Amino acid sequence: MPKVTIIVNGIVQTHEVEGRTLLVQFLREHCGLKGTHVGCDTSQCGCCTVHLDGRSIKSCTCLASMADGHEVRTIEGVGSVEALHPLQRAFNEQHALQCGYCTPGMVMQGIDILRRERATDDATIRHELEGNLCRCTGYQNIVDAIASCAGRRAQAQGHTPESSGEA
Ligand code: FES
Ligand code: FES
Numbered sequence: 001m002p003k004v005t006i007i008v009n010g011i012v013q014t015h016e017v018e019g020r021t022l023l024v025q026f027l028r029e030h031c032g033l034k035g036t037h038v039g040c041d042t043s044q045c046g047c048c049t050v051h052l053d054g055r056s057i058k059s060c061t062c063l064a065s066m067a068d069g070h071e072v073r074t075i076e077g078v079g080s081v082e083a084l085h086p087l088q089r090a091f092n093e094q095h096a097l098q099c100g101y102c103t104p105g106m107v108m109q110g111i112d113i114l115r116r117e118r119a120t121d122d123a124t125i126r127h128e129l130e131g132n133l134c135r136c137t138g139y140q141n142i143v144d145a146i147a148s149c150a151g152r153r154a155q156a157q158g159h160t161p162e163s164s165g166e167a
Contacts, residue, residue, distance in 0.1 A: 004068045009077030017064050024048045026064035035075040035104045046132030049105035050074050056112035075104035090145040098136035106132050110146045119150035
């Protein structure tokens, strides 16, 4: 079987995999990183969202071999219980999860939304989250978590609606 090497959360992971092995299988079964979930296997739910070279992708629709030589970040590489990522903290504060099954994918997608500075208003955030399904929360608290995180960052950078002319 061919070897695939992927830098996962900063660690080089080389494993022999079948050509049909999906990235999500590589992460869960070969790297033992079970935080990336499988909800549908058909690219609809977003539970399997990870970052490939800094951009969110659904790891159930990417062959492991397609990520060979690239960098992947999973939820395990985002924060820790002792030092949560600001978006994880916002999820906690806004009560943005219930069963938590969708949460790793939501957080990975949310970080990508924040990276692209798309968190400008609820409608935009909802649009950006269309590929991530949650059957528990009704979405509003997830949207609030991402918006609050974006708001804090804007404040830290000294941007206010007044200063940016957005009143
Ligand atoms: Fe990948 Fe649902 S498991 S989108
Ligand atoms: Fe249960 Fe989203 S919190 S599916």
